[in-house]
Amino acid sequence: xxxxMANDNVVTQALGQIGSCGLFLLQILAAIxxxxxxxxxxxxxxxxxGAMSLTIIMTCGLFVGMVLExxxxxxxxxxxxxxxxxxxxAIATYRELGxxxxxxxxxxxxxxxxxxxxxLMRATDQIAAMxxxxxxxxxxxxxxxxLAGLVAMPLLCCVFCALAVFGGHLVGVSWLGIDNGTFWSxxxxxxxxxxxxxxxxxxxxxxxxxxxxxxxxxxGYTAPPTSEGVAYATTRTVVASSIAILALDFxxxxxxx
Amino acid sequence: xxQRKSYAVGTGLFIVLGFAALAYLAxxxxxxxxRQQGASYxxxxxFENIGQLKERAPVKIAGVRVGQVQSIALVPGKxxxxxxxxxxxxxxxxxxxxxxxxxxxxxxxxxxxxxxxGHDKKYVADGGKLALTRSTQPLEEMLSKFFGAGGAADxxxxxxxxxxxxxxxxxLSAGAPVxxxxxxxxxxxxxxAEPAKLDAVATLAIDNRYNQIPDDSAAAVFTSGLIGxxxxxxxxxxxxxxxxxxxxxxxxxxxxxxxxxxxxxxxxGSGGGDARKDAGSSTPTAGKH
Numbered sequence: 407x408x409x410x411m412a413n414d415n416v417v418t419q420a421l422g423q424i425g426s427c428g429l430f431l432l433q434i435l436a437a438i439x440x441x442x443x444x445x446x447x448x449x450x451x452x453x454x455x456g457a458m459s460l461t462i463i464m465t466c467g468l469f470v471g472m473v474l475e476x477x478x479x480x481x482x483x484x485x486x487x488x489x490x491x492x493x494x495x496a497i498a499t500y501r502e503l504g505x506x507x508x509x510x511x512x513x514x515x516x517x518x519x520x521x522x523x524x525x526l527m528r529a530t531d532q533i534a535a536m537x538x539x540x541x542x543x544x545x546x547x548x549x550x551x552x553l554a555g556l557v558a559m560p561l562l563c564c565v566f567c568a569l570a571v572f573g574g575h576l577v578g579v580s581w582l583g584i585d586n587g588t589f590w591s592x593x594x595x596x597x598x599x600x601x602x603x604x605x606x607x608x609x610x611x612x613x614x615x616x617x618x619x620x621x622x623x624x625x626g627y628t629a630p631p632t633s634e635g636v637a638y639a640t641t642r643t644v645v646a647s648s649i650a651i652l653a654l655d656f657x658x659x660x661x662x663x
Numbered sequence: 664x665x666q667r668k669s670y671a672v673g674t675g676l677f678i679v680l681g682f683a684a685l686a687y688l689a690x691x692x693x694x695x696x697x698r699q700q701g702a703s704y705x706x707x708x709x710f711e712n713i714g715q716l717k718e719r720a721p722v723k724i725a726g727v728r729v730g731q732v733q734s735i736a737l738v739p740g741k742x743x744x745x746x747x748x749x750x751x752x753x754x755x756x757x758x759x760x761x762x763x764x765x766x767x768x769x770x771x772x773x774x775x776x777x778x779x780x781g782h783d784k785k786y787v788a789d790g791g792k793l794a795l796t797r798s799t800q801p802l803e804e805m806l807s808k809f810f811g812a813g814g815a816a817d818x819x820x821x822x823x824x825x826x827x828x829x830x831x832x833x834x835l836s837a838g839a840p841v842x843x844x845x846x847x848x849x850x851x852x853x854x855x856a857e858p859a860k861l862d863a864v865a866t867l868a869i870d871n872r873y874n875q876i877p878d879d880s881a882a883a884v885f886t887s888g889l890i891g892x893x894x895x896x897x898x899x900x901x902x903x904x905x906x907x908x909x910x911x912x913x914x915x916x917x918x919x920x921x922x923x924x925x926x927x928x929x930x931x932g933s934g935g936g937d938a939r940k941d942a943g944s945s946t947p948t949a950g951k952h
Contacts (some may be wrong), residue, residue, distance in 0.1 A: 430775035446671075453670045496692050561681025568684040571692055590691070597693035607688065 423646075430624045432543055433490035434552050441549035442541055448550040455516035455551070455619075456558030460565065462515050465510060467566035468505055471495055471573025479582050488578075489588040493596045495574035496567075500597065500608040501663070504567040506655050512559060513647035517622035520551050521643040524626025525636035548623045555619025556612065563611035605662040613658060618647045702752040703730060704789035708763040713744045714774055714799030716765055720777045722748050723766075729754040732776060748776060748793075758783040759791065765799040774799060821870040822849060823908035827882040827895070832863045833918025835884050835893045841867045843897040848873040851895060867895060869906070877902040883916035893918060 441448070478491040524547060527533050533543045573595075578584040597603070622643045629639035710716075713735060722730040730750035739744045751759070760781030767774050778793070787793060829835075832854055841849040847868035857864045869876070879900030886893050900914070 449674050450670045452677070453674040456681075457673050460680070500688070551858065558677075559677060561684070564681050564684035564688060568687050571688070593692050599689055599693050603688050603693055604684075607685075 420634040426628070427620065427624050430548075430627065434620070434623070436546050437544035437549045438553065440545035441553070444546050446539055446548055447546060448553050451550045451554035452558055455512075455520065455554050456561060459512060459515045459558070459562055462511055463566050465563045465568050466507060467504075467569030468509055468573040468576075470507060470566075471499065471570030471575075472577045473572035474498060474503070474573065475577040475582075476568070479578060479584075488582070488584055489603055490569075490592055491584065492574050493592045496571055496597050497592050497602060499567050499570040499649070500602040502655070502659070503638055504563050504570065504607055505610035505614055506651060508563040508566045508611060509559065509618055509651045512555075512562060512615070513618045513622070513644055513651070516555065516558070517618050517643045517647055518640045520555075520619070520622040521626040521629065521640045522636055524548075524551075524623060525629035525631075525639050528627070528629060529631040529633070529636060530575075531631075536637050548627060551623050552616075552619045556615045559609050559615025559618070560601070560611045563607050567607055609662060610655065613654060614651050617650045617654060621647050621650060684899060696934060703749045704752060704755065706748045706750055706757075706787055707790075707792040708746050708748060708776070708796050708916040709738065709792075710744045710763075710765060710796050710798045712743070712765075712798040713746060714749060714765060714767075716727045716746070716774045716776070716799065720773065722750060722778065723775055724754065724757070724778045726777075726781070729778075746776065755786065757787050758887065759785045759787045759793075760795060761787065761793060762795040762797060763793045764797040767799070821871045823874065823906075824852060824866055824868050825906050825908070825910045825912055827865050827867060827912040827915050828857065828860065829863045829882075829884060829915050829917045831884075832865060833884055833886070833893050835865065835895065835918065839892060839894050841869060841895045841897065843873065843876070843899065848897070865895065867912075873904060876906045878904045878910060878912075879914065879937060880906065881914035881916060882912045884918035885920070 409516045458550045460537040478489050478494050482491050483493075526534075527547065533547065534545060536543045575589065579586050579589050601627055625643045625646070626636075628637045700756040712861050716732065716735065718732050718735055720732045721728045722732065730748055732748040733747040735747075737743070746762070746763075757778060758781040760783040762779045762781065764777045764779065765774055766777045781795070835851060835854055837851055837853050839851045841851060849867055852866040852868045854863060854865045856862075863883075868880070876897060877900040879902040881898045881900065883896045883898060884893055885896045906912070
């Protein structure tokens, strides 16, 4: 398949990738009922892609909230409305920065790991061995990782947003001296559960989680079984995920907001 | 096995942490608390103009949130908005003659419904109606009231109408106050172009209490402050005859354009320096600069 693709031009190649990625998604969805037998594997993957990503997500969330608050404070102080800065941090994070940055970090931290792991499994013939042992690699390898990504992303995004608000509070209230009461009351008065948290944080991060996990598993699954091929597939996971996240973000924002 | 168990425990911790973060976002940073209403009752209020009022906007009494806007619909066949207010059962003692008004929080903020208590002994019940309402006030009206020192006169004693022709009314519009000595005595009823004379004719409704205005008084379009709204100022003349309904005011002064004013200001201001330099020459014009 790859030899044939090499002869095609870039457009055909990209279209072919998208098409086979879509078909692969259907295969994974079909394999999900069969993968329920391997629940422990899904939990293990959730640990790897979710819990192991917590450190980077929490650190980045904290700093994103802090820098956002710092910037907003300087701009809003021109209009004497610095007490709204916490609100803007919360809304900007819930609606855009939280899901997008979490998904980008998730692609870099967990997506690459998934691609490299599956790519190496194929390169070392583990997947072929599974097929010989009548273990469906789609159900045992692909679906658990996809499910884990789908579940982990919203949770990570919530943690990211919580830390961003905490970071904003740290800078705004503890450092720059915004009143604690107005900081929170403005935020609670403005942030809307459905508009900001459900359709922002939850739906967006679910969609991004599905996209990143699908691309990561697909790239690993179809990586050429060489060290170079796996390296190239890992790179492509990051590139394709980032483009897909940002493009999908625009579409989702247009639909949800 | 023990390794597997540690995965499970760690993953469980991760999931719990994620949901804790979600709960934190939903309860601590958002308006979920505002949304959780206990028992509430519905009150109708009809407004001529709801402006930017949206569903779920707060309903407030004396600034305290007592409920929210449940639904907004147009009354069939009428250009009136029917707003259903969902008010907390804890605030069940709202007099039936209370006034529902659409307010704006701050100058640019969101709109909400404010209820001002009346004096009725009867309270409005579930499904009841607040008959007295005040619609949203367009910013222009608010500004004109603000700059217009007291706003338009209350036309309790009836009005009489006079017309005045202006070559330029600026941004004068219907509803603008008519003032004499700075006191509102009426308002502009209409401003329209007069095709025959190529000028503008404004119809002024003046309160009947002020029927002692000489008929050679001048009407001028003034601006309140630098960027305020425009109003018609009446400068009394000396004629023994008084203005009557249907009269036309002959002496008028058109609106000053801000551009003209600035132009004059600049010419005069810089003219001082020039005048000394080339004394005796003609007055500097804007064209020289």
